[in-house]
Amino acid sequence: MSVAAGSCAARKGIEAGGRVLAINGSPVRDEIDLLFLAADARLKIMYVPPLLGVREPCSRLCDGKPGVLLGGGKRPPSTSAAGEKQGASMACALQNDTLGKPSAAALRGTSGVKMHSAPRQIVIVKPPDAPLGIEIEAIRPRGCRNKCVFCFIDQNPPRLRRPLYFKDEDFRLSFTHGHYITATNLTRADLDRIAGQRLSPLYISVHATPHELRCRMLGVNPAKTPDLLDVLRFLADRRIEFHAQIVLCPGWNDGVALERTLDDLESFLPALLSVAVVPVGLTVHREGLPRLEPVTPRLAGEVIAQVQPRQKRLRRKLGHRIALLADEFYLLAGAEPPRYTPDEISSQIENGVGMIADFWQGWPSRATTTANAAGATASSAAGATASSAAGTGAAAATAANSATAARAIPKSLAQPRRVAILTGLLGARVLEPLAARLNKVRGLDLRVIALENSLYGRGVTVSGLLPGADFERGLESAQANGADLVLLPGNALRPHDNRFLDDLLLDDLQTRHPSIRVQAVHGGACDILAAILSG
């Protein structure tokens, strides 16, 4: 753990590299325990200092073993880093790559904590809820033992980064980072802890409420798996709220099963905060996996028609649709997505709900239905803060300057320029209308280049899962067309090092193509405009 200089903890001699065993007699197993227990005003901390001269964290601790290390554990970013998803299960793959996952050593179960002195008690008196000044290592996630028929991680190609194959299923990360869990590994002690520490809201992968069907979808033994409805009842009775998700797999949990599942979930209102229905994402790497069909445009239309009356009824009653469909359903069906309120989508945007509206946020006039629908997908491709690629020095586009830019679409450019936007197949449908509008600006030649996913196959159409090799192909095409600026979706990059899924660095792309400026854009239509004008 790290200890902030001048904090309560530092003033009492707590040092980085030490270990907190217990507070007020309760064991400290992880950062949630620490936060929970440190909220009191008077703390008796059982603490093991590091040996003289040892200031480095030794390793992560195993789950449930009291005593958190005081080290430089990197706090994971929010799940928004997971980026655009094609089916909720896909989120697992991406979030594992961006969150504070175990090191390779930790994944091997290495334990190296050996060099500590004898424990001692430290008493700290502070205002209630004042921070201790201790930051401990990120939670080492529990692994998932399910074998979901639609699991995106199982559909990964070989030779990707190791964390992309890690399946986590940990209620603690559900609370701290909004990770979806199936709750199949929750013990009675876990449930008691959730209730006792008020770990609310949680994020629950439901998929189907009929027990047998759910277990078939999760690939688990129904006799050894708790019925989810019992788990949800336990939570709701103790006022633990939850968001839910359903990965819709045609022929499995659509139609009557979907209706029953939504009915069952609705019975948990007000503990149920929202439920997102997401179409299954299928890659070409499904050898040996159960046969699944993609959601067709026709089925997408049927699902919209099925869920709409429920949305209307719940909205009239509660001011919230509760049952939300991922934008992809509307894109597939060619239908207008609902005009969600920010409150409705804030916890489900990572599931692709409301991303279309988010893409057009701040744009001066609403685009056509198709444009709006496509925009949602492109928003993932384009990201929220424009970041300059390879040190090109382009200004970051903030929300504020985006809105300003949107109000000031110029009639002409001082210097003519050719710009290409690289994106996935769905993103291209969104961006085309934007390009048509911006091509009215004299001197601007804006083209959208749609990239097929060579890593996952044509069925994976979102931009956030495109590998660097595909962007390189697009870049060459843009260069052949004489582009001087290429914009690509920021969500295709790992945030902390601008690395694509196939390990290619954005810097490498830029270095290999010095005559063309490459810029990653995070955000929507306004951010794209800002990036074009800032060049």
Ligand code: SF4
């Ligand atoms: S819960 Fe299912 S979809 Fe999620 S990681 Fe585990 S097997 Fe994959």
